[in-house]
Amino acid sequence: MGDRDWRPFVYGGLASIVAEFGTFPIDTTKTRLQIQGQKIDPRHVELRYTGMVDCFVKTSQQEGVKALYCGYVMHYKVIFYL
Secondary structure, eight states: OTTSOOHHHHHHHHHHHHHHHHHHHHHHHHHHHHHTTOSSSGGGOSOOOSSHHHHHHHHHHHHOGGGGGTTHHHHHHHHHHO
């Protein structure tokens, strides 16, 4: 295995990280939209957002941009350990 080229594996991993960095806030926003209006959990009964852009803007303004990436590091720890 000494003469095999490892660069495609590394480049693929880096491409995955960059792509996930760009799409993770969209997934976070989608999840927040999905849990609003739940009757099971009293914290999420009221509708806080009117749409995707509204959720993105309100989350950024109220909690900061870091809130859009909440769970990003753990997501990659799970992927790399599997």
